[in-house]
Amino acid sequence: MRNRSPRPTADGSPPTTGMSRRSLFGAGALTAAGLSLTGCSSPLAAGLLGSQLDPETVVYWNLFGGGDGVRMQDMQSGYRDLYGPESLQATTLAWGNPYYSKLTLATVGNQPPDVAVAHLTRAKPLWAGGLLDPITEDDLAGVGLSSADFNQQAWATQVTDGQNIAIPLDTHPFTLFYNKEVCEQAGLLDSDGLLVDLTGKDAFESALEEISAVTGGLALSVANVSETSTPWRFFWTLYNQLESATPFLSEDGAVLSVDEASFVEVMTVVQEWVEKGWLNSNLDYATSQTTMFTGQAGFYLQGEWEIATAQSIEGLDFGMAEIPQLFDKPAVQADSHTFILPRKDRSPEQRTLAMQFIKEMLEQSLIWAEGGHIPSYMPTFESAEYQALEPQRHYAGAADHAVYDDPAWYGGSGSTFEDTVGAQLGLVQQGALTPERAFAAIRSQLEIYTSTPSPL
Template sequence: MTGAFERGTLTRRGLLGAGLAALALPLAGCSSPVVAGLTGAQLDPRTLIFWNLFGGGDGARMQEMEAGYQKNHGGPSSLQATVFAWGNPYYSKLTLATVGNKPPDVAVAHLTRAKLLAQGGVLDEITDDDLDSVGLSASDLDQKSWATQRTDGRNIAIPLDTHPFVMFFNQDVVDKAGLLENGKLKSITGLKDFEAALAEVSKVTKGAAITLANVNETATPWRMFLTLYSQIDGAKPYLGDDGKTITVDQDAAKEVLSTLQRWTQKGWLNKGLDYAGSQTVMFTGKAGFYLQGEWEIATAQSIKGLKFGMVPVPQLFDKPANQADSHTLVLPKKDRTPEQRKQAMGFIKSLLDQSDTWALGGHVPAYLPYRGSRKYKELEPQADYAAAAERAVYDPAAWYSGSGSTFETIVGSQFGLVQQGSLSPDGALKSISDQLQTYLKTPSPL
């Protein structure tokens, strides 16, 4: 969008986005702490304000990294960090605070959401001078996520990680199936070989070979679909023209959905499991494989006696690919002095410098000086699936797409029904098309 990065007031469309964001707040059912960005409370001008959406293990690790920054920058008063509910509530609050001229100095945004914020004038550009001011360069950062964050020819986000969809495996089960070698999963390439592996694992478990959440869960079926769909040569993004058209390759989509449905019919893939149930089956040895984001490494590590490994999702079709998103660090639009810009960039650099802490949660670090280090390469099983970052495929560009979005909910719910056997691939694609029509015709609110 022309002028999206210009300083000053937001555009009329940005104000409209803020109005929609404000309407979304009470609907989200999310309460938030009282913070300067929403109340206008006075803070020490030297205090850096940071907003993020990390809970659980990620939240604990981020707090450790925040403490690392505070230790080197004047103590607790140097940073005020606030955590908001994940998903739409978070992005609504960030947009609203920016329009109200009370944004944080630095914020976290999923890469698939940051681009929309930038196009709506909610983010400041990150310049080469900003990078230079803290000793960073583009070559220090994961090249796939760095290239993806480029929006209208400008840099709008610093990637902290890539969090790909990966495959967990139960070592005891796959060993009995003859698929383990020196504690590592044997290489599996191609649909024929993978289905042969599923058949062997199913003999061991006398039931499911692989689990995938699809009950009260819509993101996982979408991630699985996009992973396999993107492995097919020539498969176009599901949406085109920034979400104004549906461009999915119908034949490729049906091939993927038919494959998943066949696995269910053979008993290799679960028919219906919720998020926790899909983990439990594999963790307790009732399945050999489990597909989910790498962040579930913390859950697997917490299971006493579980021996497991993790690898990129095998290449079943023409090329390697897997769905992914990235956590990025952004500069919400506000008037900043050169010193304030350098302070914000210094905080970002501090987090990148602590990538060893962040990697413990499973995310593939975007900071290449650490990712290329011996320390990371010896970190297992994280290093075993690090290549998934290079195969990352992000959700299609649209104002209603991205992590935790309406698009994921609509598409994933229909794909989940295919896995359950209650809907045909044709029926799912038609239902999705019907449900997306309103969004295709609605201009971006930003």
């Protein structure tokens, strides 16, 4: 096993106290959260209740299931191969709010993991609640990293209050999938079998018209039934391509600052595409995929993580591309999985251990990229192996103009904000609401959150 050299504790770490009011709440709330903590041999119990662990063991929490979960397990195995089978205690918890609730409770209870995963958009409220340790330049340098090693859009977005709060593993953008058979018949593929340039609203709408002529109906499928995140990603992508776009939320979620005219402009376009028969009015997540996979539509918009699903369909010839710039500037909704250091008392050795674990995960991020995510670690991104990945390399540039959700205690991926706003956007696509009525409903429904201080 490798030897780890200790370093001084990083300056600027927030002070920790004994049993504060926050900690007392956290300790009492663990049972209320419904966590099963029986037996000190449980990894979750060890992380929450502080059972004795080898000081050389990293306690790590993540929220990855499905294909992402399998790849993360492979990366964890790579770490154990280097440092020994007892070097890592990894726990996977349920995606979304359940994960963040448990991470919050463990931290306020003063028993968090050493390292955890967080969406960048969810790391921001954790930081605002005093639940994260900052990551200094010395922390990075101590394991051979620097800010220059990362995609600068993701890196700049994680910087909050002048401090590094997270280390990006990836960027995962909203992406255009296309059925090559349909697009070839529509005359939309170049000599290499790739989608032609569709920059500009006129060019994109012409493509939708050509595809519709091939399919006899839909050109583009976007999930909007029993699904709220996809309508939000769809809107946030197009909205941020407008020069007139303003933040949807400001002052950490206390102010609704979205530009109403731009909101209406985007959702009017969406409504027009439905009326012309180019875009579906009612499709759930699974059916929106099937529609493109089976050639009933040529285009499908979803997160790049669905690459694994597309690759599993026998006989499907598909491609992927960045969502074209339809309006004034390139932009695409995205988030990043990041590594965070939950707030806790750390010795210099423990801090080095946590950072070394993160570094080893970054070194294995080609495994992660095979599942569709764009690596934020530039040595991986620039490697010949990544640049040869198909179709990943054709949408990799989206990371440079990724637009993240605005910081808010109730916001981020899989959040109350996305559920609230996405539901109204989906109703516009279904034809049940006008853009103006949807905007009014969003304003009304978000008022309780904008007027409520963060509970963290």
